Amino acid sequence: MRSMDVYARFYDLRYGDFLDDLAMYVGFAARTGGPILELGCGTGRLLIPLAREGYEVTGVDISTEMLKRAREKAIAAGVHERVELIEGDIRTFSTPKKFPLALSAVSSFMALDSLEKQISGLVNVHKALRPGGILILDLFNPNPSVLLEGDGRVSFVGEWEMDDGSVVQEFVTRTTHTSTQVHEILYLYDVAKPDGTLERYRVPVRLKYIGEPEGRLMLEKAGYEVENVYGSYELEPFDDYSPSMIFVARAK
Numbered sequence: 001m002r003s004m005d006v007y008a009r010f011y012d013l014r015y016g017d018f019l020d021d022l023a024m025y026v027g028f029a030a031r032t033g034g035p036i037l038e039l040g041c042g043t044g045r046l047l048i049p050l051a052r053e054g055y056e057v058t059g060v061d062i063s064t065e066m067l068k069r070a071r072e073k074a075i076a077a078g079v080h081e082r083v084e085l086i087e088g089d090i091r092t093f094s095t096p097k098k099f100p101l102a103l104s105a106v107s108s109f110m111a112l113d114s115l116e117k118q119i120s121g122l123v124n125v126h127k128a129l130r131p132g133g134i135l136i137l138d139l140f141n142p143n144p145s146v147l148l149e150g151d152g153r154v155s156f157v158g159e160w161e162m163d164d165g166s167v168v169q170e171f172v173t174r175t176t177h178t179s180t181q182v183h184e185i186l187y188l189y190d191v192a193k194p195d196g197t198l199e200r201y202r203v204p205v206r207l208k209y210i211g212e213p214e215g216r217l218m219l220e221k222a223g224y225e226v227e228n229v230y231g232s233y234e235l236e237p238f239d240d241y242s243p244s245m246i247f248v249a250r251a252k
């Protein structure tokens with residue numbers, strides 16, 4: 001089973017209610033109109049609220065289990081008729097639709113873990129955009145304090161009760177490889193089941209981080225014009241200490 005399929009089981013415990021970035025995407029969608037394409041849509045954390053706003057949305061994800069959850073949630077929310085889900089890789093998926101807006105949230109794009117993969121992802125997404133269509137990439141700002149968090153230590157993240165009565169504890173360890181610009185994350189989930197048994201699940205994630213100049217260069221090389229780089233979901237200017245690095249680029 002792919003690590004993202006394992007992650008799907010636990011993802012919403014921690015991130016299901018995270019909506020700090022929604023207003024930003026709704027703002028861009030109001031400017032461009034729909035339909036909206038989300039790259040690495042996961043369990044539909046953003047896709048479903050965007051569909052609730054009335055937009056037609058298409059989500060692409062490599063994980064069968066993530067998409068299964070997104071589909072279930074779209075049905076439960078009564079928006080499934082506006083939601084299309086494509087199982088595929090950002091680098092190779094195809095769609096006959098042309099979108100005025102594509103987005104990749106919470107560093108999902110960095111899962112393409114080399115510059116070559118990221119550029120091929122950008123080139124492929126370009127094919128799905130209308131001329132002048134907007135691509136938003138929300139990436140983490142790789143400032144030294146963030147990279148130093150990748151010191152290999154294991155920390156406790158939180159504890160949740162699941163629907164079947166199991167109690168899950170999440171731990172995480174991060175390792176930064178500055179020579180390759182790869183931030184490796186290992187999530188560990190210890191699941192104490194109601195029958196007293198304990199299961200451990202491992203979810204390794206590799207994120208290829210990039211700096212702002214690299215991001216501009218990659219986007220330009222792949223056929224985009226960078227319109228702006230923001231540092232937060234409130235669209236503040238990007239600087240050394242910005243919590244995020246949000247590229248807004250237009251397909252040429």
Ligand SMILES: C[S@@+](CC[C@H](N)C(=O)[O-])C[C@H]1O[C@@H](n2cnc3c(N)ncnc32)[C@H](O)[C@@H]1O
Pocket residue numbers: 004015039040041042043044045046060061062063066088089090091104105106107108111112
């Ligand atoms: C951190 S989750 C984010 C999910 C969702 N975008 C959100 O904001 O909650 C990253 C998602 O990207 C997907 N992903 C990773 N690599 C991918 C690839 N090469 N092509 C498509 N999806 C990918 C994973 O399966 C996962 O669902």
